[in-house]
Amino acid sequence: MKFNLAIAGAVLPSLALGFPQMMGGTREEMLDMLKERAELEKREPDLVSGLLNTVGGLVKTVVSDVDGILGSVAGGLLNPNDKRPEPGYTFQAPGAGDSRGPCPGLNLLANYGYLPRNGYVNFGQILDATARGFNMGTDLATVLGVFSVLANGDLATESFYLGAGPGNVGGLNRHSTAEADISPNREDYYNGCGDNHHLSSYRFKQNVALAKAGSGKFDMQVMAQQYALNADFSKKNNPFLYAFPFPQIVSVAAFSFYPSFFSNGTFGAGGVPNYESVSSIIGAQLDKTTGEFKYVPEKWPENWYRRSYPYGAVQALTDGFTQIYPSNIVVPGVAQLGTANFNVTNVLCDVFQGIRSITPLIIAGTEKDAATAISWALGKLDPVLGIGALGCPSSVLSPDKTDILFPSASQTGGPINSPSVQASKAGNNVYNKVYFTTKPTSPACS
Ligand code: HEM
Known part of the structure; x- marks a missing residue:
């Protein structure tokens, strides 16, 4: 099945009507698209009521989705200096006391020793490691690092924890500061009952199915579709969804990080955001007997090359706000x-x-x-x-x-109005387990 305009229209919310220019079309075109959605809904109710509901329970569908997108090979010129990891940096799974959280990029860098393996990192280490490991631009790493120190860390030492801070206070897990709802492959804080940091098997199954239906890769279009579905889900099921601009920027940009940073080689210059690279880097391991994705420690695949030139703040936001966000506007x-x-x-x-x-x-x-x-x-x-x-x-x-x-600091959600959650869900990442096999339409606290 190819993901065509009608299907795209089917998953776009009526909210987009208010922002037709962001969709690259007129109000009339949006109305047509919504009419088409209603017709498609009659013809193919399963497809529209939940693009992925049909896939969720079917083991063989997930396995065949994965089989169908294996094997794309990086082209273009690969510079041997961009091969990662470099000599001297070896993979080691995190131990029980090591802090890991919602960011697969930083978790991976700590797993190789580009960042301290215990996950307690400082601002300078972040700038250095993100550039060396992934060629993240200094401006982008600075903006992300500043907010993380301010909101989640310690100013005197310019440091923060990658997952939960001591006593589960602070760290990148802290909700609605840098970590946000509508993430690519993590559940919302409320619906996850406080688990906003483990890879969601359900979401990645959806992402894989979208890749299979599209280009076979995790390119911008596929990630925009993933964003549209996730945003739609949050609007319907998360009463605490809070559009707080800074974390919203981080989460929207994170969708474009998939092709821009996880490709083998430079995206747009022959590098491919293929299943092999993405699943390994975000730690999604398919169990072929259950059709679920186990969350395993983030690791580079063999023969992986980082992008060859930096991807900075302006580029990331341009991609995020022109290619990802328009697929499902979340006001304000x-x-x-x-x-x-x-x-x-x-x-x-x-x-x-x-x-x-x-x-x-x-x-x-x-x-x-x-x-x-x-x-x-x-x-x-x-x-x-x-x-x-x-x-x-x-x-x-x-x-x-x-x-x-x-x-509107007093409205529902946001860092000072977050829902209460189970403390047991708030700690550091625990690997080698499956999280969220189905959509958590209400808080998944059990
Ligand atoms: C520079 C320092 C960085 C900081 C402080 C940071 C922080 C974060 C935070 C707080 C989140 C959670 C956002 C959310 O809830 O949606 C996140 C997610 C993410 N980060 Fe980072 N990050 C950094 C660098 C990187 C790098 C270098 C990469 C890629 C190489 C990366 C890739 C991602 C991706 C793909 C996600 C989304 C995960 C998912 O839900 O699938 N980040 N990051």
Whole structure:
């Protein structure tokens, strides 16, 4: 089955009607698409009521989906210097005390010793390891690293934990700060009953089926379809879904990270985001007898080459907001979304300027603590986003703009209004298990 426009229309929400320009079409075209959806629903109810419901329970379908997408080979010029891991960096599965969480890229880097194997990392190590291992641009790593230290870590040592912090406080697992709902292959915090960090077998089965129905690879189009289905699911089933701009940016960008960072070779220059690379890097191991994906430690496949030039913040947000996000708009998004002022530079400048409004809420400390945190963050971001680099105006940080990064702080969701969860679900990743074989339409607490 090829994934055509009608099917794409079938999985797009009516919300998109409000943003036809983001869909690359007019309002009339969107209405046509929705009409087509209604007709398709009559003709093929299974397909529309849940593109993947039909696949979920069928072991042989999953196995054949995987068989059908094996074997694509990287083309283009591969530079031997880009082969990973480099000599001296060896794979070692994390031990019981090692911290691992929602980010497969960082988990993998720690599994090879590019980051400390115990998963307690600092800002400098993040910049260095993400560039060496995956060729992530310094600006992108800086933005991600700054938020993680601010929201989830320790300012004095510029450090954070990859999974849960001590006593399950902080760390990247902390919800709605950098970690967000509508992730590619993790469940929402509420529906996962606090488990927002293990690979979801259900979601990856869906992703594989979309790849099989599409190009056979995890390219931008397939990842946009994965985003559309996941966003639709969250809108219907997660009352705590909260569109908080910074984590929303991270989660939207994460969909484009699949082709851009996980391809064998450089995506767009002959590198392929094939099943072999993606499943190994995100730690998804198919059990052919059950048709489920076991979450195993993240590992590079044999003969893997990182992308040959950096993928930075502007490119990541451009891909995220032009190729992924339009497939299912989640309002309110970023301030300028849907207006003529929307562009990637403005989004990054919002992040830069909004630090002032977000920081006190996140660190919940004294005014002096907040001021220290603000100057630290702006000092790190200025060289990559400020006047010299992107042209963000650093002089107009206005205390009035308290809603830039944290609009409607009192509404459901967000870091200060998260649902209560089971403490047992909040710890570091535990590997070699299967998580979420079906869609958690209500909190999966048992
Ligand atoms: C620079 C430091 C980084 C930080 C602080 C960071 C942090 C995070 C966080 C908090 C999440 C969870 C987002 C969500 O809930 O959707 C995440 C997810 C993700 N990250 Fe990272 N990350 C970093 C670097 C990287 C790198 C270098 C890669 C790829 C090589 C990467 C790939 C991903 C992917 C693919 C996901 C989505 C996982 C999924 O749900 O399938 N990240 N990251």
